[in-house]
Amino acid sequence: MKTLRIGQLGCGIVGSAVLRLLDHNSYDIAQRVGANLDVAKIAVRTLSKERDIPGGMTSHLTTDPHEVVTDPAVDIVVEVMGGIEPTRALLLEAIDNGKHIVTANKELLASLGAELFDAAEAKGVDLYFEAAVAGGIPLIRPLRESLAGERIRKVMGIVNGTTNFILTRMSEEGCSFAEALGEAERLGYTELDPTADIEGFDPAAKAAILASLAFNTRVVSGDVYREGIADITAQDIAFAKRLGYTVKLLAIAEQQDGEIAVRVHPAMIPNEHPLASVRDNLNAVFVEGESVGELMFYGRGAGGGPTGTSVVGDIIDIARNMLSGGRGPGMYTYADSPIRNIEAMYSQYYILLDVADQPGVLAAVASAFGGNNVSIRSVWQEGTGDQAQLVMITHRALERDLQATLGALRDLPEVTKITSVMRVEGGET
Ligand SMILES: NC(=O)c1ccc[n+]([C@@H]2O[C@H](COP(=O)([O-])OP(=O)(O)OC[C@H]3O[C@@H](n4cnc5c(N)ncnc54)[C@H](OP(=O)(O)O)[C@@H]3O)[C@@H](O)[C@H]2O)c1
Numbered sequence: 001m002k003t004l005r006i007g008q009l010g011c012g013i014v015g016s017a018v019l020r021l022l023d024h025n026s027y028d029i030a031q032r033v034g035a036n037l038d039v040a041k042i043a044v045r046t047l048s049k050e051r052d053i054p055g056g057m058t059s060h061l062t063t064d065p066h067e068v069v070t071d072p073a074v075d076i077v078v079e080v081m082g083g084i085e086p087t088r089a090l091l092l093e094a095i096d097n098g099k100h101i102v103t104a105n106k107e108l109l110a111s112l113g114a115e116l117f118d119a120a121e122a123k124g125v126d127l128y129f130e131a132a133v134a135g136g137i138p139l140i141r142p143l144r145e146s147l148a149g150e151r152i153r154k155v156m157g158i159v160n161g162t163t164n165f166i167l168t169r170m171s172e173e174g175c176s177f178a179e180a181l182g183e184a185e186r187l188g189y190t191e192l193d194p195t196a197d198i199e200g201f202d203p204a205a206k207a208a209i210l211a212s213l214a215f216n217t218r219v220v221s222g223d224v225y226r227e228g229i230a231d232i233t234a235q236d237i238a239f240a241k242r243l244g245y246t247v248k249l250l251a252i253a254e255q256q257d258g259e260i261a262v263r264v265h266p267a268m269i270p271n272e273h274p275l276a277s278v279r280d281n282l283n284a285v286f287v288e289g290e291s292v293g294e295l296m297f298y299g300r301g302a303g304g305g306p307t308g309t310s311v312v313g314d315i316i317d318i319a320r321n322m323l324s325g326g327r328g329p330g331m332y333t334y335a336d337s338p339i340r341n342i343e344a345m346y347s348q349y350y351i352l353l354d355v356a357d358q359p360g361v362l363a364a365v366a367s368a369f370g371g372n373n374v375s376i377r378s379v380w381q382e383g384t385g386d387q388a389q390l391v392m393i394t395h396r397a398l399e400r401d402l403q404a405t406l407g408a409l410r411d412l413p414e415v416t417k418i419t420s421v422m423r424v425e426g427g428e429t
Contacts, residue, residue, distance in 0.1 A: 001036055002035040004033075004322060006315060007074035008041070009081045013307075014131065016304065017304030018308045018311045020053065021308050021309065023056075023057070025312075029312070037316075037319060043064065077094040079105055088116070095116070100128075101127045102131075103129050105132060106202070109129055109209055126318045131307045131310035133210060134159050134283045136301070137284075137285065137300070138297065140213065143287070154253070155254070155285060156288075156425065156426070159203045161281030161283055161301050162184055162189050162281065165187075166181055171246060174234055175234065199230070204226045205221045207264050208221050210285070211223075218333045225342040226263070226265070229266050236352070236422060239350070239352065244270060246270075247268055248266070251264045252425065259338045260339050266423075267422060268425070273426040276426075282301070342399050343398075345398070345399050347397070348425070352390070354415070355415055356388065356414050357385050365390060366379075373398070374402055376392055379392045396429075
């Protein structure tokens, strides 16, 4: 049986899981591929670190990543070290040396992916990245292959486990954002610096990759409108519940009037929507296609085992391509659709206003909405006197019109404070 050789950049949470899987399932993998997959070199930062990897592999460790990407014996380079540089330069070097690539690096792909995909195309090598979005959930392959004949309308998902855990705790235990974040930290669900999760940078990178795939257009992280979850209050969650909604941090990519609208923000979704029941640190992505209808992909979006499984699946695909002399699908960006500015995007909105409890308030508020083309779907008053609040849900409206409405509301003497504004998704289209 032929032997194909793997060189790996990184041996941390994901990298060590990949090595364990390759070792543990080596017989089945060899039978399914028709070749043995051998790990030849593994680059790390620190040789002395203790690692949970198969004993025989320790001798392949090196602190020189160039050894991995230049070794003539290496056929496939697996990049699980993360970061932008030197990772980008190393992958370009690997491609230049004719190596096929598997990467889990969403940050790199969503910022400088075009350079890598172009280089891989020019060199005729494969570049696979199933693990870069939603860890263990097969999503890239279904979008690139199973749905290649479909016209996708919308991709909407929960693609960050940490923030989903925090929102689940806030919803189920009624605790504050800070308390829920503290619990996530205690359980080891957060990065050392949780900013990328909390502020939505991590899901924005994933949204860019998903939008590029779904709409065959180059979308980078910087194109994605982004809001995090730090301002969500226990009161927002409580009102959402009473209205029959659940608050989630959503990554959304959709076609709006021939343009690509891509964004990450917290949103209220109806409790009956399949994404509403995705709890704790689980991920799920909801795909709407013109012919296929609605699909949902659900599972573990992070962790060594789940993410490693996606990486190994990619290695196997590439190995099969190598044996058959073929290539896998590329990153097709022929559509080159315009990216829509947030001002021109449509959504429904939930708005919570502190108001004076006096006659004529509702009429004044309604005219601020009507005068700016935002139509109110439902409204009711909470409390009385100093505590009076108006809770409103709009029909689908343009963001720019909503912002103009908020400006008009701020000018009204009857409105003491705009306490909260949140988008509502998964309802009207
Ligand atoms: N963790 C997840 O659940 C998950 C899920 C999906 C995608 N990903 C992506 O997978 C990638 C890896 O994540 P991870 O969680 O496995 O990271 P990690 O645990 O921090 O591992 C990183 C590995 O890369 C090595 N490394 C870093 N810089 C290096 C350099 N300059 N030269 C040589 N080796 C270097 C480190 O070496 P030392 O061990 O010596 O420090 C370590 O082994 C990232 O792109 C991440 O976004 C991770």
